[in-house]
Amino acid sequence: MLRVLMVLVPLGLSIYAFIDCITTDEKDVRYIPKPLWAILVLLFPLVGSISWLIVGKDRAATAGRSSSRRGGWVAPDDNPEFLKSLREENERERRKERDETPEDAVEGPADGDEGDKPRP
Helix, strand or coil: CHHHHHHHHHHHHHHHHHHHHHHCCHHHECCCCHHHHHHHHHHCHHHHHHHHHHHHECHHHHHHHHHHHCCCCCCHHHCHHHHHHHHHHHHHHHHHHHHHHHHHHCCCCCCHHHHHCCCC
16 A cells, blocks of 8 residues: 555646646746746656755745636625526516416406306
8 A cells, every 4th residue: 555655646736736737927937948847847746846846846926816817706695796697587487477366366257258157
């Protein structure tokens, strides 16, 4: 089991570091260019990955603007536009029900003559 961990942990670390290196903006990379960091992570998996995670990426700069870079995604229940669309949809349904109820509220047959006669 320990042998498996000694292979899987560095492999997972280097995969994570490589993907993180590739997806990082060029302006957030420190000290050496981004392609060299990617090569360093691939050629020296353990040392390259750890060095990328510690010094390669400016993590303080990306933490403050991660939500603004993605356009400020908001959950549907907090999104004002989504809530507005729900309100409008509910209002349309209420109006539709209100407009249909007077027609459905008429009791008896549509023909007025049969409604006045008692049934045998």
